[in-house]
Amino acid sequence: MTTFIRTSLKWVLPLALAALAFGYSFYRRTELSYWDGAVGNWLATLLGIVVGVPVALALERTRAKQEKEEQVRADQRVRQDVLTLLRAELLGAQQSIQYRTTLGTSVPVEPLNTSAWDAMKATANLRHVSAPSLIGSLSEAYRLIEFLAQLEQMLHRTVYGVNVQFQDGENASTKILRNATSYHAPATAAIDHALNEIEVALASTIESPRVDA
Structure with missing residues (x-):
């Protein structure tokens, strides 16, 4: 109703x-005077419709296009910032892993850092790096980095806790360290791949894409 x-x-x-x-x-x-005025008003109204409406529509399209272009530029700035942060963190992780290859049987003290990646996931900023090849390479690189970090945490707990000795004479810490060391090369390769994908993505953000009206 x-x-x-x-x-x-x-x-x-x-x-x-x-x-x-x-x-x-x-x-x-x-009354002729009434019709003269009515026709004049009618013509003026018609002229206003014919000219004014297209002009108003054109101005609205221009405003909408400018807003869309500004939004695209803002998204690109965030995308560039996100990629720059992840690139710096991956380069740091790569250097840390390379340093670990020189330690031999020594236990690394400084943990591997994934704080930028964790922050991007928590704040949903990874939507700015949604290209399949890019997000795939980043996910794989950080998967191996985080796995290495977990092995090293386990190694620390073993060294400073209960370091069990097996029947073959090796301690638990030795086995864990050897296991972690075996992942240095795969992790380094995955980081290289992710860094290459980041460089390609950063290069694509230099020129703003054209926004059609």
């Missing part, structure tokens, strides 16, 4: 005004 009333009221007022204008014109149909 409410919808019917709203629909009726929507049409009642325009029809009432049209009827009023028609009735008034019929009442003054014999």
Whole structure:
């Protein structure tokens, strides 16, 4: 019922005004001065519609296009910042892994850092790096980095806790360290691949894409 009333009221007022204008014109149909003014007003209204409406639509399209271009530029700035942070973190992780290859049987003290990656996931900023090849390479690189970090945490707990000795004479810490060392090369290769993908993605953000109207 409410919808019917709203629909009726929507049409009642325009029809009432049209009827009023028609009735008034019929009442003054014999006055030439009235029709001269009416025709002039009609032509002025027609001119306003013919010229004004296209101009208003063109201005609205221009405004909408400018807003869309600004949004694209803002997204690109965030994308560039995200990629720059991840590149710096991956380079740091790569250097840390290379340093670990020189330690031999020593236990690394400084943990591998993935704080930028964790922050991007927590704040949903990874939507700016949603290209399949890029997100795939980043995910693989950080998967191996995080796995190495877990092995090293286990190594620390073993060295400073209960370091069990197996029947073959090796301690648990030695086995864990050897296991972690075996992942240095795969992790380094995955980081190299991710860094290459980041460079390609950064290069694509230098030139702003064209936004069609």
